[in-house]
Structures are given as C-alpha cells and as structure tokens.
Amino acid sequence: PAIPLNQVRRRNPNFGSIRFKVSDSNSFYNSLQLNVQTRLGRGLTGSLSYTFSKSIDDGSSSLGRNEFANGQARSQDPFNLTQSRGLSDFDVRHRLSANFSYELPFGPGRKFLSEATGVARLLVEGWQLNGILSAESGLPLSPIFTFDQDRDGSIDNEQRPNLAPGVTRIPTHLSNTQLFDPTVFRIPNVGTRGNLGRNIIEGPGLVTFDPSITKSFYLNSDGTRSIQFRTEIFNAFNHPNFAIPEVGNLTVFTNVDSAGKGILNPTAGQITKTSTSSRQIQFSLRLVF
Known part of the structure; x- marks a missing residue:
C-alpha cells in the first residue's frame, strides 16, 4: 500500500508514533557571581549580589511546558539534538539583587533625641527602614508552528520557521504589548x-522595589519584647513587568495556504499579561518575645 505523505520522514514509515523518554541532553553553564555585604555602622546594613551567566543546552525539560512555559514542548528533531542547541529555557543573563536595613537614629542611645522620655520617646524610637531591589533580564523563547510541515508524521515536536531572506536581525521589544515582529x-x-535557532529571542525583563517601614513599641527596658507594626509595599513604583507571550502567541503560522505560504497568526508575538502584580500595600502587627 502507498505510504501516507505525513509518514515519509519517519525512520520506518511503516510505523506510527512511538513515544519514549531518554536522558540524553547536554548542558553547559558558566557564570560570574559577585556578592558584597556591608555593615556601615550607625544602624545601616546592606548587601548586593550580581550574577552574569549563560546556560546552554539542547533540551531543558522532559515534561514539555509543565516546567518552562517559554520552552519548546519537545525537540524539533529527536535524532539530531544539536539542531536544538541554544540558550536554556531558564537562562537569565543578568540578575541583580540588593537590600538594605536602616535603624533611624532617634531615641535613647541614638544620635538624635536621645534624652526623650515618656510619650516623646514612645513616638521617636524603634523606627526601621528596609528595602529590596530585584532586577533581571528576560527569559529566552522560540517562535514556533505546530502543524506537520516537515512531514515526519508528528505535530508534537513543535517546529521553528525560517528567517526571511535578507533578514539578519529579528526586531524585538516593539512595544509593551508586541515582543517580536512575526x-x-x-x-x-x-x-x-526551519533554520531559526532555538531560544533566540529574549523576553521582557523584570524590575521590582519592595520597601518597608517598621515601628517597634518596646515592652521592657532591654528591648527583647516588643510589639511591631510593619508596613510593606510591593512593587512600590508600580512598574509593569510584562510576561512572555502565551503559547498561542508564540505560534507564528496557523497553517499554509494553497500556494504553500504560511498563514500568519494575527496574535503572534503579542503580550497579554504581566508577570508581577501592580503595587500592593500590606500592614501587619507582630508580638516579639
């Protein structure tokens, strides 16, 4: 009998799909890590860490998008993993984290108002400012399509397109809602x-600043018991951190037309959600003993 057209690329066209999992991927990770911690005195402490890294592999997940929403569900060609060599789905090139804590210099034993007593002392002592800054570059991703253009009989191994002739750079970060030009x-x-490499587009980065202020009301003279009132602000500057496009918007082509040209997905490259929430303020009361 004639072999169906979608079977011709199989190693043995007489068989249908055969699913199996193997541990045969390769990965490489290199990084420069810096960490600085300081205690400047007078109630001020802080730390800063920075990581410059690069992670490369030919497959980051054995469970498809259950682990990394930005990655390809499966290898484009399981018999040629070098074709999938690229940035890891979890690669973050730059990551910066900094924090500080400052005990305000007011009240007994402090630089200012050290002689305060009674209500004045109650109001001025025990204030502390804190802050956490986080910043990192975006995760990599791959434009894909999911129909059987290579005629290997499977649509599970998502395929990557070609770059148009003469194109040497993919326009990215076109707006807050359009990551790449399809x-x-x-x-x-x-x-x-397709000749497009894996994970060649970098998604949106992330920046957040979370400050807090704490007021301690001491219940004994040595300060070991207190009631703490804490105000925390998450994403204080209300900075929008946009997420990578959802799976449907990573799909560049939905099918081919009668002339064999790809039918463009109208939502390809679009960003429809954020990865962090808008500004949030939280209040808490705690007994310390």
Whole structure:
C-alpha cells in the first residue's frame, strides 16, 4: 500500500508514533557571581549580589511546558539534538539583587533625641527602614508552528520557521504589548525544517522595589519584647513587568495556504499579561518575645 505523505520522514514509515523518554541532553553553564555585604555602622546594613551567566543546552525539560512555559514542548528533531542547541529555557543573563536595613537614629542611645522620655520617646524610637531591589533580564523563547510541515508524521515536536531572506536581525521589544515582529519569518518548504535557532529571542525583563517601614513599641527596658507594626509595599513604583507571550502567541503560522505560504497568526508575538502584580500595600502587627 502507498505510504501516507505525513509518514515519509519517519525512520520506518511503516510505523506510527512511538513515544519514549531518554536522558540524553547536554548542558553547559558558566557564570560570574559577585556578592558584597556591608555593615556601615550607625544602624545601616546592606548587601548586593550580581550574577552574569549563560546556560546552554539542547533540551531543558522532559515534561514539555509543565516546567518552562517559554520552552519548546519537545525537540524539533529527536535524532539530531544539536539542531536544538541554544540558550536554556531558564537562562537569565543578568540578575541583580540588593537590600538594605536602616535603624533611624532617634531615641535613647541614638544620635538624635536621645534624652526623650515618656510619650516623646514612645513616638521617636524603634523606627526601621528596609528595602529590596530585584532586577533581571528576560527569559529566552522560540517562535514556533505546530502543524506537520516537515512531514515526519508528528505535530508534537513543535517546529521553528525560517528567517526571511535578507533578514539578519529579528526586531524585538516593539512595544509593551508586541515582543517580536512575526513578518520576518517564512514557512519552510514541505519536508524540511526551519533554520531559526532555538531560544533566540529574549523576553521582557523584570524590575521590582519592595520597601518597608517598621515601628517597634518596646515592652521592657532591654528591648527583647516588643510589639511591631510593619508596613510593606510591593512593587512600590508600580512598574509593569510584562510576561512572555502565551503559547498561542508564540505560534507564528496557523497553517499554509494553497500556494504553500504560511498563514500568519494575527496574535503572534503579542503580550497579554504581566508577570508581577501592580503595587500592593500590606500592614501587619507582630508580638516579639
């Protein structure tokens, strides 16, 4: 009997899908890590850490998008993993974290108002300012399509498109809601796979600043017992941190037309949500003993 067209790329066209999992990926990680901690005195302490890294592999997940929403669900060609060599789905090139804590110099034993007593002392002592700054670059991702253009009989191994002739750079970060330009991609010829590398587009980064202020009301003379009132602000500057496009918007082509050209997905590259919440303020009361 004639072999169906979608079977011709199989190693043995007489068999349908055979699923199996193997541990045969390779990964490489290099990084520069810096950490500074300081105690400047007079109630001020802080630390800063920075990591410059690069992680490369030919497969980051054995469970598809259950682990990394930005990654390809499966290898484009399980018999040629070098074709999938690229940035790891979890690669973050730059990551910065800093924090500080400052005990305000008011009240007994402090620089200012050290002689305060009674209500004045109650009001001025026990104040502390804190802050955490986090910043990191975005996760990498791959534009894909999910129909069987390479005729290997499977749509599970998501395929990558070609770059259009003459295109050497993919326009990215076009706006807060459009990560990349889908018009620079072309559908590969029938029976072939795309030349676009894996994870070549960097998604949106992230920046947050979370300050807090604490007021301690001491219940004994040595300060070991107190009632703490704490105000915390998350994402204090209300900075929007945009997420990577959802899976449907990573899909560049939905199908091919009668002329063999890719039918462009109208939502390709669009960002529809944020990765962090807007500004939030939280109050808490705690007994310390």
